[in-house]
Amino acid sequence: MRPSLKNKVQFNHKINNMKKNIRFILSLLLIFAAACTSDSESDLIDDGNGDGDNNGGPITYNADIRSVISSACLGCHSSPPRNGAPFALTTYDLVVTRAQNGSLLTAISRQSGSPGAMPPSGRLPQATIDLIEQWIDEGLLEE
């Protein structure tokens, strides 16, 4: 074999190996993509209870509301309250008290930045406000 031809053969061999590698990586990516797609499809199945998940059943404090209060409110409405907050929202009973007297929904529905709007840093997503409103409408279930 002439040197130049030999080089060419070696070069083609390298290219073929690279192609194999690329095909291998692409099929891995496809497998991952397929796995992700099927996941997100099942996530999107809504049970129609308004909370955007597929747990089924009505909205409850334990399943749907506690985590919202915990991440958006307990920075101040802790026990004892901080940053000038007038009361704690650390238990089901405490949250229910404010839900029943109407102040909770009023406060989270106020326009971002207006006096008494909760949380003060900015309005919750509308879907979250709707979820809390629906929880109140459905009777403030705990679990």
Ligand code: HEC
């Ligand atoms: C950064 C601190 C802070 C966070 C976070 C916060 N609050 Fe408050 N909250 C306050 C303070 C201070 C007051 C009293 C002064 C006022 O009304 O602005 C208050 C008052 C309230 C009131 C009484 C309002 C009224 O008009 O009587 C309610 C109800 C309330 N907060 C609910 C919430 C809820 C629900 C969240 C979470 C979604 C929340 N707060 C998050 C600081 C906070």
